[in-house]
Amino acid sequence: MNKLEENDKEEITGKAGILSFPGFPIVIGCIGKNLITLAAISMVSFYDPPLIMIGIVPERYSYDLIKEVQDFSVNIPSTEIIEAVKYCGRVSGRDVEDKFKESGLTQVKPSKISSLLIKECPVNLECKLVKTLDVGGSHVWFIGEVVTAHRRKEYSRSQAFMFWPGEYRYVGDVIKK
Amino acid sequence: MNKLEENDKEEITGKAGILSFPGFPIVIGCIGKNLITLAAISMVSFYDPPLIMIGIVPERYSYDLIKEVQDFSVNIPSTEIIEAVKYCGRVSGRDVEDKFKESGLTQVKPSKISSLLIKECPVNLECKLVKTLDVGGSHVWFIGEVVTAHRRKEYSRSQAFMFWPGEYRYVGDVIKK
Numbered sequence: 527m528n529k530l531e532e533n534d535k536e537e538i539t540g541k542a543g544i545l546s547f548p549g550f551p552i553v554i555g556c557i558g559k560n561l562i563t564l565a566a567i568s569m570v571s572f573y574d575p576p577l578i579m580i581g582i583v584p585e586r587y588s589y590d591l592i593k594e595v596q597d598f599s600v601n602i603p604s605t606e607i608i609e610a611v612k613y614c615g616r617v618s619g620r621d622v623e624d625k626f627k628e629s630g631l632t633q634v635k636p637s638k639i640s641s642l643l644i645k646e647c648p649v650n651l652e653c654k655l656v657k658t659l660d661v662g663g664s665h666v667w668f669i670g671e672v673v674t675a676h677r678r679k680e681y682s683r684s685q686a687f688m689f690w691p692g693e694y695r696y697v698g699d700v701i702k703k
Numbered sequence: 704m705n706k707l708e709e710n711d712k713e714e715i716t717g718k719a720g721i722l723s724f725p726g727f728p729i730v731i732g733c734i735g736k737n738l739i740t741l742a743a744i745s746m747v748s749f750y751d752p753p754l755i756m757i758g759i760v761p762e763r764y765s766y767d768l769i770k771e772v773q774d775f776s777v778n779i780p781s782t783e784i785i786e787a788v789k790y791c792g793r794v795s796g797r798d799v800e801d802k803f804k805e806s807g808l809t810q811v812k813p814s815k816i817s818s819l820l821i822k823e824c825p826v827n828l829e830c831k832l833v834k835t836l837d838v839g840g841s842h843v844w845f846i847g848e849v850v851t852a853h854r855r856k857e858y859s860r861s862q863a864f865m866f867w868p869g870e871y872r873y874v875g876d877v878i879k880k
Contacts, residue, residue: 530810531822535853537814541749543852546779546826547728548863548874550746568745569727570758571840572718581747602723608878633707637714645708649723657838661846663748669838675720676712683867686725687878690860697725698873701785701864 549688549695554614555580555588556599556641559633561625562588563615565689566665567600576672578653581665587619592668596655597639600670601647604685607631608694610646638673648678648685726865726872731791732757732765733776733818736810738802739765740792742866743842744777753849755830758842764796769845773832774816777847778824781862784808785871787823815850825855825862 538546550565566581578600582589592598603611610629619625626633632645636652643650653670660666688695715723727742743758755777759766769775780788787806796802803810809822813829820827830847837843865872 530812530819533811533814533820533827533853534822535825535827535855538852538854541753542854543826543828543849544746544749544753544755546852546854546858546860546863547730547744547746548779548860548865549726549728551724551726553724566746567724568756569721569724569743569842570838570844571842572721574840576718576721577838577840578721579745602725605878634710635707637710642707643710645711648712649720650710650712651720659836661747661754661834663751663754665746665748667747672720675715675723676710677715677720677723678712681723683723683725686723688725688875694878696875696878698865698875701782701871701873 545691549690552603552611552687552689552694554601554603554611554644554647556601556644557588557591558595558641559626560588560591560619561614561629561631562586563611570669577656577669578651578672579659579667579669581667583664584666589666592655595641597641598653598655598668598670599636599639599641599643600651600653601644602649602686603647605687605696607646643676648681649675651675722868726867729780729788729864729866729871731778731780731788731821731824733778733821734765734768735772735818736803737765737768737796738791738806738808739763740788747846754846755828755849756836756844756846758844760841761843766843769832772818774818775830775832775845775847776813776816776818776820777828777830778821779826779863780824782864782873784823820853825858827853
């Protein structure tokens, strides 16, 4: 009872521990008219107000852009557009004038922000930048208030998919109680 | 080409947008000797230094405790201990003297922090508190540097599982390229 044991596992360092997590939600962020694939995304607050944050590496084109635009949209893709997800993660907005056109995605008019939304994504969140969080390390985080959102009536989270370095995965089955 | 369309989706408000994300990693946090099940967890930085953050509702017992202890461990469970995961999410440390004993989990000695680790979890991350993030809303976030981590040799992310309100899910299959 209540015994304290020695750890019988391998010690791992650096990012290996973090990469052991079982997946990150994958989304396409839209900042102004530029698209960026992101798995660095987290809920910050469910209510009063609802907040999410997205993490961007400072070298990325979107990093300066978001400071200029002051808002962003988060678009949850379905597996049907996995090629567009890959494209938006691979190609920089510095090198392409119109990522919507090149990726085959369709622009949708936002209600309350200036950044565009993506028609093919079954969920769109409109976010106004409220705070920037820089605690050092690889990513700077932009916290946004979800001022409104849009969802396809027939959307189910099972249509979405996950990412972690090296692989994309389907959402798994519900564990029966 | 490059056309701007009206949104044909339903407008949703509050936390419904955030809850549309395809799952959150589920972990058991250990603060001192108290255990808490958490799905509010995110990577903050992969390196220089590796950072993660955990979100805690201020009313929870762990909220005051973490300020006192100044470190925490993050333990990734496998589906084998799903009952312990549920137990640690349901029962407050205010009401139970020894959650390890009650949940059937075994204490493991940490290397570099004071908070205990969990033997039955195949991955343990030792985190030192570096910053508290309170931007209002439902959760306060504790950012920790991952000072070391431990992983079972045979661990695969497929053994882990995901959570979102209402259901637990297995990690899904890899999407073939």
